[in-house]
Amino acid sequence: MSAGQPSESDKLTRKYDLIEQMQFLFIRVVRGRAIIMPNNNSNNMFVEIIIGNTKGTTRFFDDDENKACLEWDHVFAFEKDKIQDLGVEVLVMYSVDVAPAIFGRVRFTLSDIPWRVPPEPLLAPRWYKLEDENGAQLAKGEIMLSMWIGTQADEYFPQAWSSDASNTSDDAMAYARSKVYITPTLWYLRVNVIQAQNLLLRINADDNKGSDIFVQVVLGSITLRTNFSKNKSANPSWNQDLMFVAQEPFNDTLVLSVEQGTFSEHVSLGSYEIPLKIVDKRLDSSGVADKWYNLNRPEINENQKEVNFASKVNARISLDGAYHVMEEPIEYSSDFRPSAKKLWRQNIGVLELGILKGTGLEPMKNGARTDAYCVAKCGSKWVHTRTAVNSFSPKWNEQYVWEVYEPSTVITIAVFDNNQLDANSRVMGAKDAIMGKIRIRLSTLGHGKVHAHSYPLITLQPSGFKKMGEIHLAVRFSWTLFSTLDICKLYIEPLLPKHHYLFPLSPSQSDTLRNQAATLISQRLGTAEPPLRKEVVHYILDMKSNMWSMRKARANVQRVMNLIGNIIFLWKLLQDISYFKRPKIPCYIDAKLSGAETSSAEDFEEELDPCPTKLEGKALRMRYDRLRYIGRSTQKMVDELATIGEKVQSLSSWRDEIATFLFALFCSVGLLVTIIVPTQVLIFLCITYYIWYPRFRSILPCVAENLFRRMPSKQAFIL
Template sequence: MANQNQNQNQNQNQKKNKEDFSLKATTPNISAGRAISGDWLPTAFDLVEKMQFLFVRVVKAKDLPEKSESQPCNPFVEVNVGSFTGTTRCMEKTTTPEWNQVFAFAKERIQVLVLEIVVKNKGENGDPNDNGDLDEFVGRAAFTIGDVPMRVPPDSPLAPQWYKLENQNGVKLQGELMVSVWMGTQADEAFSEAWHSDASEASGVLGNLALRSRSIKCSTSPSWNEDLMFVVAEPFDDCLFVSIEQGNNFKHESLAICAVPLKNVEQRIDATPPASVWYNLHKPKEKEGEEQEVNFSSKLNMRISLDGGYHVLDEATHYTSDVRPSSKYLCNPSIGVLELGILNAVGLSPMSKENRTNAFCVAKYGPKWVRTRTIVDSLSPKWNEQYTWEVFDPCTVITIVVFDNGNLHGGNKNAGGKKCEGPVDRRIGKVRIRLSTLESDRIYTHSYPLINLHTQGAKKMGEIQLAVRFSCPSLLNVLQTYAQPLLPRMHYLSPLSIFQLDNLRNQAAAITTLRFKRAEPPLSKEVVEYMLDMGVNVWSMRRARAQFFRIASLLNVLVSVAKQFREIHAWKNSITTVVSYFMFLIVIFCPQIVLPSTFSFLLLAGIWGYRTRPRCPSHMDMRLSQADTASVEELEEEFDSFPSKFSGENLKRRYDRLRGVAGRVLEVMADLATQGERVQSLLSWRDPRATALFVIFCSVAVIVTYLVPFRILVFIWVTYMLRPPRFRFDIPAVPQNFLRRMPAKSDGLL
């Protein structure tokens, strides 16, 4: 009886966990207008709930009082709505300041009836952001919030007006203030530039990328014949420095150097070899400030080119969001529009000791990254922000991640046991959506679980509500992409090795990290690395077990066939055995019906599977990721730094080498599982357009294989496969391109 109760409790816990991590359909209050018009412009903010804001634009002031020449007027403005206060920048030594700043106050948080705009004079040691006694009151203007007009685009913006300043008793004073006050929504043009009362955004070289050729024996005319590849970003203002050195890896000295400006480098978009050029070498400076010696007879022969025919991956291959070549001349026109509405999050876990969570979202698709405002001190933040991307390939993935802003309230100096130089933005959860799994012009509104995996296990950190729509004006343009190569043509004409791809990806990630570190507000290195899945190719026992079970689930089909054959052989069911024997005789004496029967079965299976096709996007699967069964020791190994932090040099060297090799094995396992799952997805309607194409192909194949004799088909196939190399194509065939674009279960892995 005790065992039975224990089993029931386990079943209930499993059911509860399944419900906690499941994807839930939602019905938000959105207008859901048309996605695109004839000029590709989306309907503004139709995928998010409308939020009303009190907008205050402080333009300028005039005739402000000035005490004396020794005490000039340093005015700034405070906009007060109850406990919320917005402050303009301080304008020094002027009585006619111009601010032109906008403040937005969420209406749902307004609990007062009066808006007060106060002009103050900063004292000698005063701070405009500090409500101290050093700031002198100059005057104010008050507005009744109930009388503020409502403005909804495309209404014209409200014109600012001059208001006479008054004291606390309502007596008119010297000086006037130009402001405009109105009620609006996030569709207002001023929303993006406004200071928000419920949000906060904290402020806050690329290192030299070096590659070394192999060493050769001492010679007056050395020859290397090696390819070294770097990632460079436009504009090409930097120089490539080449140094010839002698010595070993521990001690070496430079013999000659050469600097090549990238602006003078040949740019190519095809496989044509670049020109070989002799470059003059210079003797390096021995002391700081010494001029370089020009008369140096040595030269270096190099082929240098900026290759725009490749696509530089800065993210995991299975989750790529852009496959276009680097050169804009080779890019095809867009095929559609992706719209994302980030509505809100509920049930977020507190991320600090004060039970605070300052959440913001980062979304990435292609080269465009977007970041929402930070909602401070809220476990149920509401963003209601909408973003739009152009889509060039439907077989791509958009990534949305929720972070806790570590730059507020002192930040978090030590997150996850790692010593950091500054505050850390801690991850809350990630969502990935593959565009090919979305039906055209349909709005998907779901609540996605936010799962955070750390050394103590997987934990649900809350849920985020998203609205997604993929719109394409021409279905034919979308279907044509399924027959095209996934990567640009140069990847097949002159393929790169896996080591080159990894090296280029690390370089691209470093450049991306630097770019967003200089942004305002900046994105930390931890945010960029988590968005790009930089640790996905490092060994992990949990991920290895997940890939193994993916392969095992594919082999279950073969196991089932073998089991069925054993049952037929053993005459476990006489009727089944007799029917199977007669089917075998039909195949032997009538082989021409094998292919029509096979394609007919696939056709019927595809049509039958349309009833049970997936109706919602894929999401993180706990069981598929083996996150619910991973031990603490395995997770500590997964989150261990690379190289390892464990002591013992020999143990550390062997351990890191094992992890590096195991990471390669893990990639092979993942690729094998992905290929098998792509075959399964042909009839799963996971990608509705691809399955529809395959079903149409099956229907045509039924007719062709029925009318054309089997021997003729085999003859054509063998002749085509054994055709001379001169009649073959440099790029993959259409069936291979089609299969590579099929979705796999990798989208649901943590």
């Protein structure tokens, strides 16, 4: 096995070889004993570590705590390169009234502290007698310490107090440490509302719309409704699917309620609550049995008469674990695994990311300060580096590893300015400022090769785009599949789970469910301590990717023009010089071609409206919103066209070595086939394949389509 490539047993326990090793002095303050003040007139016992101009402080022990045995269990990490003094001083402090005073101290020399390299066992802490200012031992008082010199690979480093954040208050230190977050497992919840029976209608005789009946389904904070039933009797029917995103461990409750009236004003005809834990799970293409649910009687007024309440609703409810719940756009998604872990295939590789440093970062706060940190997301694992306090050239040097299940995925790395280090900012709800992000497609990385580059950080502002600095990364992707045949087979398999082709979701459903998934992930990660903030999650997941943007529209048009520019030029040239049939009738204005026959009066009014417009208020806002909606649809169509062209172009670019090899092999075989097989036979086979009876076709996409969908495009690199 070549160097730098992991074995199967060692794939997730790699050495930190992608990053620069940083040396730290670790001091673990465990506990103190026999520290009793005369007359017991002190409070707030704490330990202070002093090394040169840098000092760190443990938590305080108040009056009502037991001072006979003080348990601090606090770890400090001082960056060795920044230590100017060779002496280390550990002070046991207390405060009388306001001013702190020294109870005792212990002194060390930096050269006497040993090295420790994981996975070596932890150094055993030992008791040290406290001394006075002259170096004489005190009659009482001991402190248990453990000291060693290590690197950021040390298991104590993530939770240690770091000298990088020495100016940070104790309560904000948690917001400056590195953390790893895991998103919850998400499932699609399908609610097929079929019909209802024996409803007690409340018909408004003065308003025919008051007799409309629909079903309202609520899961958590999400509310969906069916259409109005065409049958307005006591036995209406709908047969309509409503889709939700649910999260394990399924502690939520689904509420079905039959409503009468309009969507804005309606009354309940009965409801039923269903715990998600008892809902059937579907992991294959088998159907789910429908059930009748007896509705609970709604509250009635005193004037209403007592009647027999036997209303019920018929529905088919299932948790579909064979889908992959999309929380990112599919073109640069970081995962395609189905929700149910039983359906996961074996991992195919290991991704290692080294977040090295940032250079030339812009000041983000008053006083020309920047407190930068990075967040990287791949699959369900999010990593949050420590915050480099007040630095325009931060050095993180942190390395992380992910299991990879699909090579055509993307890892996203973003940089933010931390606004949670100040207590007042947290109280006021300050958001972390965005400094830019990058995406790296795993299939474009060479096997086992280290790709170390710097990437520009670009962010959008009302005045335009701005470069916020650069981030330096080292990335390595290593296959655990050592068979070329297995790798090629992976490329021709369907990209998405089988359920997406058996029961496809509409584009509008996909967008709605993606928003639900992102909201759930944001809420779940927001409950961690410290929380991964909402603005961070939404920026990583690119929640505004479908919003209309003139800039994106121009970029997508330019992508298309770059692809077809030469073809258009050649076509126009041929069209100008070769008319076989010259038109006899001169060209004229065509109303149908101009779209005038199908336009409404509002369209003409908008077209003839002068610039600047005469409209204002609600009418202008409605017209602008309609224009944005049309622009969004056009932008999406152009984006899809450009993406298809770029995928075709990437087949021969060797950007993805495996895909280009398969394409070259296909072209070679195709050339031999066209030479050997007569043209009439090829035409017959193509026509036969095209008109093949649907029953004999496979629902899953063909091999060529599977390969094509894995091709990279430039969509992932648009701001």
